[in-house]
Amino acid sequence: MGNATRRTTCRSCRSAEISPVLDLGHTPIANALLSDPDAVDEPRYPLEVAFCRDCALVQILDDVPLFPDDYPYYSSVSDTLLAHSRRHVEGLVETLRLDATSLIVEIASNDGYLLRNAVEMGIPALGIDAAPGPAAAAREIGVETITGFFGREIAREIRAERGPADAMVANNVMAHVPDLNDFVAGFATLLADDGVLTVENPGVEMMIEHGEFDTIYHEHVAYYSCLSVRSLMARHALTLFDVEFFEDLHGGTLRYWVARDRPPTARLEERLRHERALGMDEIAFYDGFGERVASISSELRTLIRRLRAEGATVAAYGAAAKGATMLNTVGLGVEEVEFVVDRSPHKQGMFMPGTHQPILGVDALIERAPDYTVILAWNFADEIVAQQAAYLDRGGRFIVPVPEPKILG
Template sequence: LLHQRRNASQTVTGCRSCGGTSLQPFLDLGYTPLADRLIKPETCEVPELVFPLVVAFCPDCALVQILETVAPEILFADAYPYYSSFSPALLEHSRSNVEQRLAERELGPSSLVVELASNDGYLLKNYVERGVPVCGIDPADGPAAAARKAGVPTLCEFFTESFAREFVSEHGQADIVHANNVLAHVADTNGFVSGIRNLLKPDGTAVIEMPYLLRLIEHVEFDTIYHEHLCYFSLTALDNLFRRHGLFLNRVEELAIHGGSLRIFVEPFEATDTGVKQMLAHEKAIGLDQPAYFTEFSARVDALREKLVALVEQLKGQGHSIAAYGAAAKGATMLNYCGLDTRHLDFVVDRNVNKQGLLMPGAHLPILDPEELAKRRPDYVLMLAWNFADEILAQQQAYLAAGGRFIVPVPEPRIV
C-alpha cells in the first residue's frame, strides 16, 4: 500500500510556530491517504498516495500540530472538491458574521474587505450585496471560478507573505480580513500571519475562525485530523503566534460550527478584552498548555474506534445494511482509521455534486446523491458529517420515518 511520490511531503524538524525542537508526539493515526483526494473510478489510482499522520505538542509555545507537510499543490490546487456553499447552516453562519461586521463598523464603497481562502464566494457575496468592495483569494481553481461567476472578484493564488506585499502595493490595505478554516492549512504559518499584518490597515481587524483544540480533545473529534490540517489551535498557541508578528488577540467568540470553533478578532494594536484574558486563564487552569493534557487522548481515540467497529460488526452480523452520510474530509479519517470500507458500508451520500460519482479515499465507497437513501433504504447510516447532524437529521425525516436509523460516531458511537 505504501507508495509515495518523491518530494510529495516533508517531515518538520521544528515547531511550525516557534521553531522549538522539543515536539512531543501523542497520537499516531498511521499512514492514511489524503482526505479530500477523491478517486475517479475509471482511473482508479491504486495504490493511493499515503502519508504518516502523527500529532505532536510543542511545549515551547503550546501548538498542537502534525509532523508531515504534504505539498500544497497536491492538497489544494488540482480538483479540490470542497465547496462551502453546499451547507445551508454554513451559509447562514457566514451571512450573520457579515451582518455583525457591518453593524460594528462603517463600511462603504471606499472600504476593502479581503477573504483568504474565499472558496466559492460563500461569505464575500454578502458584502457584495451591500456594495462593499471585496477581493477573494483562493488557490483552488474550481471554487475560485464559481466565486467569480457569483460576482465575487477572486484571485486564484496562495496567500503568502510576498503575495501580501504585492497585493497591498496594487490594491491597498484592508479594513477587514476574513480567514476561516485556513490558518491550519498553511505550511508557512509565520509567513501567513505576517502577510495578514501587512494586509491590515492600522485600524483594520482580521476576523479568523478555526476549530478549537479544546473541543477536539473533549469530544474525541480525532477525525478532524488529516493532512490538510497542519495545526490544531488553543487560544494560548494563537496568542503566542500572533504576538510574534505585532498582532493582538483583542476579542474571542466561541462558536458551535465544525464541532466547536473559535472566532478571534486580531488587530495591530493591543486592546485585549476580558473574554480573551478569561479564556487564556481557563486554558492555563485546565493545563491545555501542558503536554500531560494530551497523554490520554490516544487511548480515548482507540476506545471510540473499538466501540464503533464493534457496533458496525454487530449490525452487519444481524444482517443489516449500512451506508454513510457525508463524503467529508473527516469521513476519510474516520473510515481509514477504523478500517471500515466496502465490506461494511455499501455507499456514502453527499449533496456536493462535485463529489458524486467519485470514490472515498482509501475505503473506496462510491459517493451518491442523498436521494439514494430514500430509494435504497439502508437499515443504518453512519453519520460521517456529524458536525451537521441536526441539519441532516431534519432533512432526512422521510428516511427516519420509514424506520431508517443513523449512527453518530462522535463523541461516542450511538444510534439515533
Template sequence: MSSSAKPVMACRVCGGAFGAVFCDLGVQPVANSYVPPDRAEAPEPRFPLRCVVCKECRLVQLDTVVDAEGIFSDYAYFSSASASWLDHAARFSREMIGRLGLGPSSFVVEVASNDGYLLRNFVAAGIPCLGVEPAANVAEVARRNGVPTETFFLGEATAKNLVARRGHADLVAANNVFAHVPGINDFTAGLAALAGPRGVVSIEQPHLVRMVDGVQFDTIYHEHYAYWSLLAMEVVLARHGLRVFDVERLPTHGGSVRVLSSAADRGASPALAELRAEEAARGLAGDAFYEGFDARVRDTLSGFRDWLGAARKAGRRIGAYGAAAKGNTFLNAAGVTAADIVAVADRSPAKQGRLLPGSHIPVVTPDALLAMPLDDVLILPWNIADEVAAQLRAGGFRGRILIAVPAMKEIA
C-alpha cells in the same frame, strides 16, 4: 493530487522541539483525494497521519507535511454545500459590517474564500471585497457567482503585491484556513500586511480544547497541518505584530473560536481574559492536557468496530451521509471498506460518482442513497448531524440514524 511529503523536525511556528505524540492515526491517503472509479485499482499515495506537541509554544501539529499546492490547487470542498454554514457566514458578515462600520468606501478581503459563500454577503451590501482562493476550480465558481476572486496562495510577498494594487483591507477574514497552512509564519505575515496599521484580522478555527473534550480526532487529516489553542495562536500572531483584542466562542465545527486581532492596540475584552484563564486552568502550557488523548481515540474506534461487527452479523445494510474529510479520516482509522458501508451520500457534485479515498466507498447523491434499502445511516460530519438527520427524515428514511464520534449514538 500530490504524492510528495516531507517529515517536519521542528515546530513550524517557533522552531521548538517536539514532545510526546498527541495522536497517531497510522498511514492514510489524503482525505480529500477522491478516487475516479477507473482508478480504483491504482495504488493511492499514503502518508503518516500523526500529531505532536511543540514543547515551547504548545502548538499541536502534524510531523509529516503533504505538499499544499497538490492538495489545494484543485479542491473538492465547496462551502456552499452546507445550508447551516451559509447561515453562519451571513451572521458573521452582518456582525462585522455593524461592528466595524463597513460601507461603500471600505475594503474586505477573505483568504481561502472558497466559492464566495461569505463574500457574497458583502457584495450584496455594496461593500468592495476580494476573495483570495488558491484552488482554481473553486475560485472560478466564485467569480461566476459575482464574487471578485484572485487565485494565489497568500504569503507576505503576495499580500504586499495586493496592497500595492488595492490598498489595505479594513477587514481580513481567515475562517477555517489557519489549520491548512504549512508555512504559517509567512501566511500570518501576509494577514498582517493586508490589514496594515488599522485593519482587523478575524480568524475562525476549531478550538483545541473542544477537540480534546469531544474526542474529535477525525478533524485530523493531512490538509490540517496544525490544531489551534488560543495560547498557540497568540504566539504566532504576536510574532507578526498582531495583538489579539477579542474572542468569541462558536458552535461551528464541534466548537470553534473567532479571534480578532490588529496591529493597533485595542485593549483586551473580558471574553479574551476569560478564555486565557480557562486555557491556563486546563494546563495547556504543560504536558498533562495533551496526554491520554490517543488512548481515548482508540476507545472510540474500538466501540465503533464492535457496533459495525454486530450490525453486519445481524444482516443490516449500512449507508453513510457526508463525504467529508473528517469522515475519511474516521473510516480509514477504523479500517472500513465498501464491504461494510454500501454508499455515502453527498450534495457536492464534485464528489458524486467517485470513491472515498482509502475505503473506496462509492459517493452517490442524497436521493440515490434514500432509494437504497438501508437499515442504518451513519452521519460522518457529526457537526451538522441535526441538519442532515432532518433532511433524511424529510426524504422518507425510517431506519436508524447514528453518529460515531465521540461514541456510537442513535440520534434520530
C-alpha cells in the same frame, strides 16, 4: 506524488520541544477522492499529531505533497455555514462601520459564500483562493477573486494595488497552511493600521475533550487554542484582542479577533484563564487522547460489524476529509459501509480515498434504503437529520460516531 517531509521543529515557533501525542498510522490524503478506485496505487503517509511545549501549538508532524485541484469542497452546500457567514459579515460591517470606501479581503474565499454578502451591501470585497474551480464560481456571482496561495508576497501586491484592508477574514484556512509564518506575515502586510482580522478554526480543546480525532488529516496541519494563536500573532506584531466561541459549528469553533494594537477584552482574558486552568499549555492535557481515540474506534467498528452480522445494511453521510479519516482509521471498508452519500454534485460519482466506497447523491438514502447511516459529517448532524425526515419515516436510523458511537432515536 512525492514523499512526506517530517518536521523536527514547531511549524509556528520553530522550537525543537515538540512531543508526539497521537499516531493514526499511515493514511491516504483525506481530500483526494478517487475517480477510479482500481486505477491507482494510492500513496499513504504517516499521520501523527504533536504538541509544542514552547508555544502550545498542536500540529501534524508530516507535510505531504498537495495539489489545489484536489479540493472539491464548495462552501455553499451547507445552510448552517451560509447563515453563520452572513451574520459574520453583517457584524463586521456594523462594528467596523465599513462602507463603499472600505476594503474587505477574505482568504480561502472558496465559491464566494461569505463575500457575496459584502458585495450585496455595497462593500468592496476581494477574495483569494488557491482552488481554480471555486474561485471561478465566486467570480460568476460577482465576487472579485484572485486565484493563488496567500502569504507575504501576494499581500504586498494587493496592498500596492488596492491599499490596505480594513477587514480581513480567514475561516477554516489557517489550520491548513504548511508555512504558517509566511501566511501570518501576509496578514501583517495587508491589514490597515486600524484594521481588524478575524480567523475561525475548530478549537483543539473540543477535539481533545470530545475525542474528535476525525478532524485530524494531513491537510489540517495545525489545531489552535487562544494560547497558541496569541503567540503566533505576537511574532508578527499582531495582537489577539478578542475571541468568540461557537459551540455547534464544526464541533466547537473559535473566532479570533486580531488587530495591530488593541487591549484584550474581558472575554479573551477569561478564555485564556480557562485554557490555562485546563492545562492546555502542558502536555498532560493531551496525554489521554490516544487511548480515547482507540476506544471510540473500537466501539464504532464493533457496533457496525455487529449490525452487519445481523444482516443490516450500513451507509454513511458526508464525503469530507473527516469522513475519510474516520473510515480509514476505524477500518470501515465497503464490507462494513456500502456507500457514502454527499450533497455536493462535485463529489458524486467519485470514491472515498483508502476505503473506496462509491459516493452517491443523498437520494440514495431513500432509493437504496440502508438500515443505518453513519453521519461522518457529524458537525452538521442536526441539519442532516432535519433534512432526512423521509429516510427516518421509512425506518432508517442514523449513527453518530463521536463523542461516543451512538444510534440516534
